[in-house]
Amino acid sequence: MSWQQRIGQALAERRASDGWRQRPVIDQQTTRTLHSGGRCYTHFSSNDYLGLTRHPAVIAGWQQGAEQAGAGAGASGHVTGYHRQHAALEEALANWLGYDRALLFISGFAANQAVIHLLGEKNDRILADRLSHASLLDAASHSPAQLRRFSHNAPESLAARLAAPCDGETLVVTEGIFSMDGDSAPLAALAEQTRQARGWLLVDDAHGIGVVGEQGRGSCWQQGVKPELLVVTFGKAFGVSGAALLCDATTADYFLQFSRHLIYSTAMPAAQAAALQAALHQVQQGDELRQRLQQNIQRFRRGAASLPWQLMNTDSAIQPLLVGENAQAMALSARLAAAGCWVSAIRPPTVPPGTARLRITLTAAHQPEDIDRLLEALHDAAG
Structure with a gap:
C-alpha cells in the first residue's frame, strides 16, 4: 500500500466513524466567553480553571x-x-x-x-x-x-x-x-x-x-x-x-x-x-477563586442530576457527561452551540469506544447565570 493509499484509507475510516477532528477558528476568547464565526458563546471547554489567563x-x-x-x-x-x-x-x-x-x-x-x-x-x-x-x-x-x-x-x-x-x-x-x-x-x-x-x-x-x-x-x-x-x-x-x-x-x-x-x-x-x-x-493567594470554582461545580451538579445522560462521579472542574456514540455526542454539542454554549465533544481514540462525551469544564470565572444557561440548554436538549 502506498503512502497516498494508506493516508486516504485512514482518513476515510476516521470520517466514517464520526471521529473527524476539526480545529475551530477562534476570533477571541476569555475564560468565560468565546467568539467564533461571528457569534459569542459561553465557554465551557477551557482548562483555565482559575481564570488567570487574562489576569x-x-x-x-x-x-x-x-x-x-x-x-x-x-x-x-x-x-x-x-x-x-x-x-x-x-x-x-x-x-x-x-x-x-x-x-x-x-x-x-x-x-x-x-x-x-x-x-x-x-x-x-x-x-x-x-x-x-x-x-x-x-x-x-x-x-x-x-x-x-x-x-x-x-x-x-x-x-x-x-x-x-x-x-x-x-x-x-x-x-x-x-x-x-x-x-x-x-x-x-x-x-x-x-x-x-x-x-x-x-x-x-x-x-x-x-x-x-x-x-x-x-x-x-x-x-x-x-x-x-x-x-x-x-x-x-x-x-x-x-x-x-x-x-x-x-x-x-x-x-x-x-x-x-x-x-x-x-x-x-x-x-x-x-x-x-x-x-x-x-x-x-487563590483560595477565594478555588472556593468560587467549587461553588460553580456544585451548582452545576445539582442542576444536572436529573439529566438522562450519565454525569460522571467527580467533584473536580472536569464534569464529563457520558453520551455514548460519536454521532450522538456531536449532535448534543451542536445543540448546545445553537443555544450559545460552547462544549466540545470528546470521542475515541481520546476516550474508549462507546464512551463519547461532552467534557464540560467549569471555572472560577463563570457566573451563576452562565451555569444556569448551560443547564437550561441541556434540559431542553433532553426534552
Whole structure:
C-alpha cells in the first residue's frame, strides 16, 4: 500500500466513524466567553480553571519579561537560553511543593515524554493506569521498558502487577486528576504499594495543581503523598503554558546531563517564566477563586442530576457527561452551540469506544447565570 493509499484509507475510516477532528477558528476568547464565526458563546471547554489567563498581573509579568529579555529564549538552556527568570521560577516551584529541584519543560507532553524516555531501560517495567494521558502511554509504549497497564484507579490491580517478578526497575505512572473522567487517583494507596515494591511513582498532576490542596499545591499535597517524580503543567490553572518536573537533586542532575528533551530544545521564553511567577503568586493567594470554582461545580451538579445522560462521579472542574456514540455526542454539542454554549465533544481514540462525551469544564470565572444557561440548554436538549 502506498503512502497516498494508506493516508486516504485512514482518513476515510476516521470520517466514517464520526471521529473527524476539526480545529475551530477562534476570533477571541476569555475564560468565560468565546467568539467564533461571528457569534459569542459561553465557554465551557477551557482548562483555565482559575481564570488567570487574562489576569492583569500575569499579563504584566509577561510584558515586563519581554521588555527585559525579548520574545524568545534564543537557545537551549544548556547554551544561553537559561535566564535568571527560569532559575527564579524553578526555585519558587521547588520550595512551594517541597522538592529539592524543579526543571522547566516547554509543555506537559514534553515533560512526560522526557521522564519516561530517559528512565525506562531494557528489563525495567512501567505500570500505568490504563486511563493515563496519551503523553505517558505513548512514551511508555515506545520505551525499551515493558509497559503493563493496571485497572483504572484500582490499587488491587496494581498490586497484582507488582507481584509479578521483574529483573529491572519499576515505574508506576498515574494522574492526579484524570483529564477525561475528572476523577482523582487513590494516590496514598498507590504510593504505598509502589514503595513496598521499591519502585518509583510518577504523578502527572496537570489538572490538580493550582486547584486542590493547600494553596493549590495539588493532588499529591492534598493526599499527603510525595512521589519521586511529580509533573505539574501551567496550561490549566496557571493560565499560561509549559510544565515542570519536581524531583530530588541527584535526579535533576541526571536529567540535565542526559535528557535530550532538555538539551536539544530551545528553552521557554524568559518572559513566559516571568508570567508564570506572577501566576504562581495568584495561585498561592487563590483560595477565594478555588472556593468560587467549587461553588460553580456544585451548582452545576445539582442542576444536572436529573439529566438522562450519565454525569460522571467527580467533584473536580472536569464534569464529563457520558453520551455514548460519536454521532450522538456531536449532535448534543451542536445543540448546545445553537443555544450559545460552547462544549466540545470528546470521542475515541481520546476516550474508549462507546464512551463519547461532552467534557464540560467549569471555572472560577463563570457566573451563576452562565451555569444556569448551560443547564437550561441541556434540559431542553433532553426534552
